[in-house]
Amino acid sequence: MAHILVVGASQGIGFETVKAALAAGHRVRAFARSAAGIPLTDANLERFGGDALSAADVEAALNGVECVVQTLGVPLRDLLGPVRLFSDATNRLVPAMEKAGVRRLLAVTGFGAGDSRDSIGLLQRVPFRLVFGRAYDDKDAQEMRIRKSGLDWTLVRPGVLTGGAATGRYRILDEPSSWRNGLISRADVADFIVRQLEQSAYVRKAVVLVA
Template identity: 80%
Template sequence: MAHVLVIGASQGIGLETVRAALAAGHRVRAFARSAHRIALSDPNLERFSGDALNGSDVAAALDGVDAVVQALGVPVRDLLGPVRLFSDATGLLVPAMEKAGVRRLVAVTGFGAGDSRDAISPLQRLPFRLVFGRAYDDKDAQEMRIRRSRLDWTLVRPGVLTGGRATGRYRVLDKPSSWRNGLIARADVAHFLVGQIEDASRIGKAVVLIERALPL
């Protein structure tokens, strides 16, 4: 079992990843500014309060871990202005991991980031850009920083996120010709992320995750 650092652990995919990693028997260091509020009880859980934009916090959180899951998110209200969280946090994380000798990085971005942008259907393209354009421009920069690194990385691009329990019926689309948008539960994304911690088969690759495809 691995010692895993989950960045962005207090809510959303990050919190689901903490749950799934603990259920799989991993030791988890849950990193977030509000880590002390994580309402889980497990002897393998360590709450680590820190800021993903603070280099000292990130360096300290990497001490002794085997792998990192980066699952950052921004509030909807912040989508209306400039977004820099993803690229700025990754700009700190990548060199800190390289310096610490922590090689495995599983990073959540999203469908529409990087080269998956070309797979957005014409009908979805305009509303996607209007709502998420600033965030996804920053996710593009995040992905580029990761790709240029010396890390053993995997980029995970979920579709439209939903609540509820994991179904296990999601699809892993690893070929550009198969990429399309769809719905997927956060808990299913977390299930996939945890599976990648010790799986080397998708190192250096980007995948799209969906359960049910959206109409074009």
């Protein structure tokens, strides 16, 4: 079983990943500013309060872990202004991982980031850019920094996120010609992530996940 650092562990895909990883028997260090409030009880869970934008916090959180899951998000209200969280946090995480010798990174970005932007349908492009443009420009920078690293990375690009339990019935689209948008639950994204912790099929690849 692996010792995992989940960055952004208190909510969304990060929280679902913590639950799924614990259920699979992994040791989990749950990193978030509000980590103390994570409502889970498990002997393999370590709550680690810290700021993803603090190099010192990130370096401390990496001590002793074998792989990192990066799941960051910004509130809808912040999408109207400049967004730098994704790239700034990654610019701290990647060098810290390289320094610590932690090679495996699964980073959640989203369908429409990087070279998957060209796969957005014509009718979706204008509203997508209006609402998410600033965030996805920053996700582009995030992905670029990860690709330039020497890490064993996987870029995880889910479609439109929904609630609900994991079904295990989702598609892993790893060829650009197959990329498309669609719905997928946060729990199913977490299921994919946890399955990749001990696999190498998608190392140094970007995948789109849809149901």
